[in-house]
Amino acid sequence: MDMGILASGLANGAFYGLIGLGYFIFTCATKAVNFAIGAVVMFAALCSAFLQTSMGFPVPVAMLTAVAAAVFLIWVSERGVLATISARAKDEFSAVMAIVALMFVIEQLAGILFSKRPLVARPLVDGLIFIGDTFIEYHSIMVMVAAVAAFACVDLWMRKGRYGRMLRAVGDNEEAARILGLPIRRIKGVAVLVTGIVCALAGTLLATYAPVNYHSHIGFAVLGFVALVIGGMGSAWAPLAGGLILGVIEATSNYLLGGGARDYVLLALVLFIFAFWPAGLFHVRVRT
Numbered sequence: 001m002d003m004g005i006l007a008s009g010l011a012n013g014a015f016y017g018l019i020g021l022g023y024f025i026f027t028c029a030t031k032a033v034n035f036a037i038g039a040v041v042m043f044a045a046l047c048s049a050f051l052q053t054s055m056g057f058p059v060p061v062a063m064l065t066a067v068a069a070a071v072f073l074i075w076v077s078e079r080g081v082l083a084t085i086s087a088r089a090k091d092e093f094s095a096v097m098a099i100v101a102l103m104f105v106i107e108q109l110a111g112i113l114f115s116k117r118p119l120v121a122r123p124l125v126d127g128l129i130f131i132g133d134t135f136i137e138y139h140s141i142m143v144m145v146a147a148v149a150a151f152a153c154v155d156l157w158m159r160k161g162r163y164g165r166m167l168r169a170v171g172d173n174e175e176a177a178r179i180l181g182l183p184i185r186r187i188k189g190v191a192v193l194v195t196g197i198v199c200a201l202a203g204t205l206l207a208t209y210a211p212v213n214y215h216s217h218i219g220f221a222v223l224g225f226v227a228l229v230i231g232g233m234g235s236a237w238a239p240l241a242g243g244l245i246l247g248v249i250e251a252t253s254n255y256l257l258g259g260g261a262r263d264y265v266l267l268a269l270v271l272f273i274f275a276f277w278p279a280g281l282f283h284v285r286v287r288t
Helices: 003-030 036-053 059-088 092-113 138-160 162-172 174-179 184-207 217-231 238-257 259-276
Strands: 128-131 134-137
Touching (some): 003 059, 003 138, 003 217, 003 238, 036 184, 059 092, 134 138, 174 184, 238 259
16 A cells, blocks of 8 residues: 555554544543534634634634634533533433534534634645655644643553542543542543533644535544544553544555445444444553
């Protein structure tokens, strides 16, 4: 397979891994799967692209605004939707329906505020690296480097940081964590902040080299979740491993079988993982 296609697959995989990391952090804090994360990534991407191309904002200002928007939307999904629904209803179905509704609210809001046409932000890097008869785009390297740096920071925070170390305790048993006197709301607030930053990073990176429209969030939500399913919940690095596997298989199937076969190949991959590694490749081992 062409080296450039492989690099593109790894870059896409790193992007999927970042979305999976957002799922990972949020799920550790709440034990809930927040599919609105895909919509938040889309909103951050369109926000950054719109402010740069239509409003003339400098790149750092546009990206920081996208971060603020992503953090706010994640906070709304956790405090305004999940926490409220969980306090009033005992069934999980109500929370799932509320999150789905929020997804489409964010979609329509993005279409109204920004554009219903695909947008692309200014490229952070541009150029090619030639290796023999093939080439690798600089943006592919940039995405992979940024993703590895983000995963390293989150992993360090969860192992060494005060709130990072308390995060899993809250997710595993919130009632026990409350009895032990852990600051539940503050821990979840920090987790929401970190999740929003990760989502904004994923969205703003993607917008620098690929067009994003307000319908993109469904694909983001699904592919990020698949990256988490493949990688598992055993480590902060697991979604990156899942995303890279997903990206390479996606690129390989497109190259060998054509774009029409992609969805079938990814479905087969998910079924294979569920059949042989239902907890993902890297899962939490419980001693008995």
